[in-house]
Amino acid sequence: IRLGCLESPKTETVFGLHVDPTLPTGAVRYLPGAMNAAVTDFELTVHGRSCHGARPHQGIDAIVAAAGIITALQAVPSRRFSATTPVVLTVGTVNGGTANNIIADEVRITGTLRSLDMSVMADLKRIVRETCEKTAEGFGATSEVNYTTEYPVLYNDFELTERAVRKIEDLLGKENMHKMDAPSLGADDFAFFCSRAKCFYFNVGCRGATQGDDQVLHTPCLAPDEDSLRIALQILCNIV
Numbered sequence: 615i616r617l618g619c620l621e622s623p624k625t626e627t628v629f630g631l632h633v634d635p636t637l638p639t640g641a642v643r644y645l646p647g648a649m650n651a652a653v654t655d656f657e658l659t660v661h662g663r664s665c666h667g668a669r670p671h672q673g674i675d676a677i678v679a680a681a682g683i684i685t686a687l688q689a690v691p692s693r694r695f696s697a698t699t700p701v702v703l704t705v706g707t708v709n710g711g712t713a714n715n716i717i718a719d720e721v722r723i724t725g726t727l728r729s730l731d732m733s734v735m736a737d738l739k740r741i742v743r744e745t746c747e748k749t750a751e752g753f754g755a756t757s758e759v760n761y762t763t764e765y766p767v768l769y770n771d772f773e774l775t776e777r778a779v780r781k782i783e784d785l786l787g788k789e790n791m792h793k794m795d796a797p798s799l800g801a802d803d804f805a806f807f808c809s810r811a812k813c814f815y816f817n818v819g820c821r822g823a824t825q826g827d828d829q830v831l832h833t834p835c836l837a838p839d840e841d842s843l844r845i846a847l848q849i850l851c852n853i854v
Contacts, residue, residue, distance in 0.1 A: 615806055615807065615810060620807070620810050620811060625810075625811050626811055626812060627771075627774060627811055627812045627813070627814075628804075628807045628808065628810075628811045628812070628813050628814075629778070629813075629814050629815070629850060629853055629854075630802075630804040630807065630813070630814075630815045630816075631815065631816050631817065631818050631846055631849070631850070632802065632815075632816075632817050632818070633817070633818055633819075633820040633831075633838050633842060633846075634817035634818060634819055634820060634831075635819075635820055635821045635825075635829035635830060635831060635836060635838065636819075636821070636829075637792065637817065637818075637819030637820070637821060638819045638821050638822075638823070639819050639820055639821060639822060639823070639839045639841050639842045639845065640786060640790055640819060640842075640845060641786070641790045641791075641792060641818075641819035642782055642786060642790060642791055642792065642816055642817065642818055642819065642849070643792045643793075643794055643816065643817040643819075644770070644775065644779060644791070644792075644793060644794065644814075644815075644816040644817070645770060645793060645794035645797060646770050646771075646772045646775040646776070647769060647770060647772065647797075648730045648731075648767050648768070648769050648770075648797045649768050649769070649770050649794070649797055649798065649815060650767070650768035650797065650798050650799075650800055650801055650802045650805060650815075651700075651702075651728040651729060651730050651767060651768075651797065651798065651799045651800065651801050652728070652729050652730070652731075652732055652735045652764075652765060652766050652767045652801065652805070653726055653727065653728055653763065653764070653765045653801035654726070654727045654735060654738075654739060654761050654762075654763070654764045654765075655724070655725070655726050655727075655761070655762045655763040655764075656724065656725055656726070656727065656742065656759055656760065656761050656762065657722070657723070657724050657759070657760045657762060658683070658722070658723040658724070658725070658746055658757060658758070658759050658760075659720065659721070659722055659723075659757065659758045659760075660676045660679050660680045660683065660710075660720065660721040660722075660723070660746075660750055660755055660756075660757050661676060661719065661720055661750075661755060661756045661757070661758070662674035662675055662676030662677075662679060662717070662718065662719050662720065662721075662753075662754075662755045663717075663719055664716060664717055664718065664719035665716075665717045666715065666716065666717070667714070667715035667716055667717055668715065670717050673717040673719070674717075674719075674753065674754045674755050675717050675718065675753070675755075676710055676717075676718045676719055676720050676721045676755055677710050677711060677717075677718045677721055678753060679721070679749070679750050679753035679754075679755035679757075680708065680710060680721035680723060682749050682750075682752070682753055683723075683745070683746050683749045683750060683757065684705055684708070684723070686745050686749045687703055687705065687725075687742065687745055687746070688703070690703055690738070690741055690742060690745060691703050694741050695734070695737075695738075699729075699731070699734060700728075700729065700730050700797070700799060701727075701728070701729055701734065701738060702726075702727070702728035702729075702799050703725065703726075703727055703728075703738070703742070704725050704726050704728075705723060705724075705725040706724050706725050706726065707722075707723065707724045707725075708721065708722075708723050709721065709722045709723075710722065727739065727742065728799045728801070729767075730767055730797055730799075731767065732766060732767060739761060742759065743759045746759050747759075765801045765802070765803055765805050765806070766805045766806065766808075766809045767805060768801070768802050768804060768805035768808050768813070768815055769805075769808055769809075769813065770808070770813055770814055770815055771812040771813055771814065774812045774813070774814045775814050778814045778816075778853045779791060781849075781852045781853050782816075782849055782852065782853070784852065785848055785849060785852050786845075786849075802815070814853070818842055818845060818846045818849065819842060820838035820839050820842035821839060822839035822841075825837070825839070
């Protein structure tokens, strides 16, 4: 996008798809409006002061401070946002300490934030930073939050989705069209294209007739039915 792929030629509509092993080959899943969440990954560093484990009062325990921060962060989605506003805050890694009898002076934490609204994401980032700083201060420690990967909400244009769905129905039949009950809090980098042009993004089933429930994305068990590729190409041609 930065190199101008949507400008020369000027691109007004974009289409994308993702294989879906929870659907049989020949089926499609879609959702008008927000379909996938915005995501912001974060790196948190908690700074304390090291000392001997037998004399913890002489230092500032970064591990205890980090534990307090992690606990405080769990209340952010449920207590700082409405129950009707989808927000996810996940801590994925915690690393700190060098020996069993040394008070750690640093702990590194990584995690991810998810939302279906960019303004909510902005508030979430601000609240997470404030929570980390103020909780660390209560332990005499300091914290540093860096936001790394950031994807916008993947938003399907309503009119474009309606038109595209009719074309897919002509190919696959209405019985194979599945409208999602709710958006996914998973993210997809195709959202960057959707933020610059009208978008229709959808999932194409890739579970073969003889395959079972062990077909899950991002696992060693995934073996997509390759006939789904032919169907996906037919869908794109029909839409175009």
